[in-house]
Amino acid sequence: MYRETSRLIMYGNLGKDSILMKLSAIFERENRDSNATKEELVRAIYDEIYRLLDLSTTYGFDENLWQCYIAYLLATNENPFSIICETVGASGEGSANTIVKQDMECFYRLFHYDFSEMEKKLGVQCFDILTHYHSMAKAENTYNKSVSEKVRALAKQLRKAKNAEDMFAIVTSFYKQYGVGKFGLNKAFRIVHRGEEMIISPITHTSDVVLDDLIGYELQKKQLIENTEAFVEGRRANNCLLFGDSGTGKSTCIKAVLNRYYDRGLRLIEVYKHQFQDLSAIIEQIKNRNYKFIIYMDDLSFEEFEIEYKYLKAVIEGGMEVKPDNVLIYATSNRRHLIRETWGDRSDMTQDELHHSDTMQEKLSLVARFGVTINFSRPMKKEFEEIVLSLAEREPDLTLTEEELLRQANAWSIRNGGYSGRVAEQFIIHLKSITR
Numbered sequence: 001m002y003r004e005t006s007r008l009i010m011y012g013n014l015g016k017d018s019i020l021m022k023l024s025a026i027f028e029r030e031n032r033d034s035n036a037t038k039e040e041l042v043r044a045i046y047d048e049i050y051r052l053l054d055l056s057t058t059y060g061f062d063e064n065l066w067q068c069y070i071a072y073l074l075a076t077n078e079n080p081f082s083i084i085c086e087t088v089g090a091s092g093e094g095s096a097n098t099i100v101k102q103d104m105e106c107f108y109r110l111f112h113y114d115f116s117e118m119e120k121k122l123g124v125q126c127f128d129i130l131t132h133y134h135s136m137a138k139a140e141n142t143y144n145k146s147v148s149e150k151v152r153a154l155a156k157q158l159r160k161a162k163n164a165e166d167m168f169a170i171v172t173s174f175y176k177q178y179g180v181g182k183f184g185l186n187k188a189f190r191i192v193h194r195g196e197e198m199i200i201s202p203i204t205h206t207s208d209v210v211l212d213d214l215i216g217y218e219l220q221k222k223q224l225i226e227n228t229e230a231f232v233e234g235r236r237a238n239n240c241l242l243f244g245d246s247g248t249g250k251s252t253c254i255k256a257v258l259n260r261y262y263d264r265g266l267r268l269i270e271v272y273k274h275q276f277q278d279l280s281a282i283i284e285q286i287k288n289r290n291y292k293f294i295i296y297m298d299d300l301s302f303e304e305f306e307i308e309y310k311y312l313k314a315v316i317e318g319g320m321e322v323k324p325d326n327v328l329i330y331a332t333s334n335r336r337h338l339i340r341e342t343w344g345d346r347s348d349m350t351q352d353e354l355h356h357s358d359t360m361q362e363k364l365s366l367v368a369r370f371g372v373t374i375n376f377s378r379p380m381k382k383e384f385e386e387i388v389l390s391l392a393e394r395e396p397d398l399t400l401t402e403e404e405l406l407r408q409a410n411a412w413s414i415r416n417g418g419y420s421g422r423v424a425e426q427f428i429i430h431l432k433s434i435t436r
Contacts, residue, residue, distance in 0.1 A: 001113060002028035004106040010081050010096070011073075011103045019055070020073065020110070022048050027118060042122050049126050056135070058204075060148035064155070065130045070111045071155035074171050075147075078181040085175035086184060087290040097168075104164040104171070111158055111167070144204040147185045150178055179265075183291055187258055188268045191275045191282065198278050200269060200285060211256040214249040215390045215421065216383060220374045224253055225260075227372050231328055232261050232292055238371025239316055239329040241300075247422030248376035250332040251298055258294070265291045273300065279315045287324035297331040316369040331370070384419035385409065391428045397435050398428075 005024040008014070014021055026044045029036050052069055055061075061068035081096050115127035154174050161167040178184050186202035193199070211221050224240065231237035242250040258268045269282060279295070286293050297312075316329055379387065388409040392398050400408070412427040413419050 001110065002031075004110050007106050008103050010079050010100050011077055011107070013079060014073065014077065018073070019048050019051050019069065022051075030118070030121065038122060042124060045122070045124065046126065049130065052130065056133075058143060059151060060135070060143035060145065061133075061152065062135045063133060065133045066113070066115075066127070067111055067131075067159065068151060068155045070107060071158055072147075072151045074107065075151050075154055075174065075178075075185060076181050082175055082180040083289075085172050086179040089172060089176040101164060101168050104168045108161065108164040108167050144186070144202070146187055146206075147202075147204075150174075150185055179290065183267060183286070183289055186267075187262050188270065190270045191272075191278055198281050200282065203270070206258075207255050208259060209252055209256050210259060211253065214252050214256065215387045216379065217249060217253075217376060220376060221253060223372060223374050224257060228257050228261060228266070228294075232264050232266055234325075237328060239369065240331070240372045240374065241370035242330070242332045242374045242376060243335065244376030245378035245420065246334055247417070247420030248378060249421050250376050252421075254294070254296060254330055254332065261292075266294065267291045268294045268296050270296045270298065273297070276312050279312070283315065283324060283327055286327065289326070291326065293327050295327060295329045297329065300331040300333045301335045329370075379419050379421070381410070381419060384413065384424060387421055387424040388427065391424055392431075395428060395432060398431055400431070 001024045005014075005021060016022075016025075023045070026041060026048070030041050052065060055072070056065045056068065059068075059072065061072075081100050084096075115131070119125060119127055154170070157170045157174075158167060161170055175184075182189070182200070182202050186204075188203040188206050189200045190203055191198060192201045211225070214221065220242075224242070227237050227240055242253065244250065254268075258266060269286070271279065271282070282295065312329075315323060385406050388406065389402065392400075392405055398405070408431075409424065409427050412430070413423050416423050416426065
């Protein structure tokens with residue numbers, strides 16, 4: 001194994017702490033270090049086996065865990081070649097192709113590595129179990145389904161490769177179709193901090209909601225689709241603000257749009273208000289990638305004393321650095337003007353400030369930076385009842401008459417916050433919970 005890993009060039013950036021490199025070092029130690037005891041080597045191997053099992057649980061791998069792991073390394077390794085491949089594929093006969101084909105010779109042998117000799121030397125059977133593994137059934141929300149499906153499909157294709165040349169073609173085709181690394185394999189991301197480091201971290205389980213799940217609001221959905229369609233196709237598009245009453249489907253629309261255009265390269269990064277100072281760093285990491293990124297801000301609003309909106313204004317429009325063409329900002333808010341407004345803001349003169357209208361204009365200028373603003377109003381009684389009836393049609397176990405259904409729905413809305421799509425959905429969930 002050490003012979004193969006030590007020859008990697010383009011993929012030599014796997015890191016000494018990766019499972020592959022750790023096992024390679026252990027196997028080499030067994031060959032050369034006469035002072036290494038059998039117990040030490042077995043313990044070191046078991047530690048890496050545990051890490052492999054943990055990774056396989058995270059991504060729902062099954063059957064041959066070792067081959068799934070090698071496929072995972074190839075699918076997630078971001079290097080100059082793989083990043084270019086996600087844009088243009090492996091075209092031509094350049095020097096990079098020659099180097100990568102040499103690496104694929106190594107990966108081909110690693111993919112089909114025979115662990116039997118090492119098992120015999122150390123008296124272990126762990127590798128045989130890993131290559132014929134049957135995982136326990138897991139709920140989809142307990143592992144990263146998006147990555148799992150792609151990596152397992154890649155591993156299945158790689159098993160059919162007859163040589164390194166076939167492996168090269170399969171891997172480069174994968175990069176062109178799906179991309180590489182976390183941005184290629186995942187739909188959505190959040191921002192986390194580890195010490196001083198800002199990390200764009202994948203969200204491992206996302207909603208499968210589609211636009212048809214949101215009943216009504218056809219004009220609003222059409223506006224959002226048209227803008228997003230233009231963005232995905234590389235045409236000019238606007239930042240979007242979805243505002244209006246709570247529970248009307250603003251966040252649902254954005255999640256559904258992500259699902260609709262994910263296969264065409266759309267990705268979403270969720271950013272909270274206290275993270276706005278990271279916006280420039282986020283854009284720096286994504287501006288040169290072959291994806292379209294929506295920076296998503298849910299339930300956006302500011303109190304008078306909060307100044308984070310200044311970071312947002314600078315990023316959207318007004319800073320020295322131009323916002324990249326592959327980045328848009330989509331926000332939802334219950335407030336039309338985002339920043340809290342008081343009656344004192346209506347006067348041009350207050351006790352503390354002579355030209356208060358200038359400050360007011362600064363506040364309003366944030367909304368002006370969203371080229372598309374879409375209003376989601378609370379439904380009227382008739383619209384609310386239509387939503388209830390449509391949701392009930394999807395539940396065959398509900399046998400109430402239409403009259404009784406609407407009577408209970410209206411009573412429920414009075415007790416639970418009025419008319420909205422969210423209240424209608426909660427009512428149907430309640431009915432299902434008491435239906436036997």
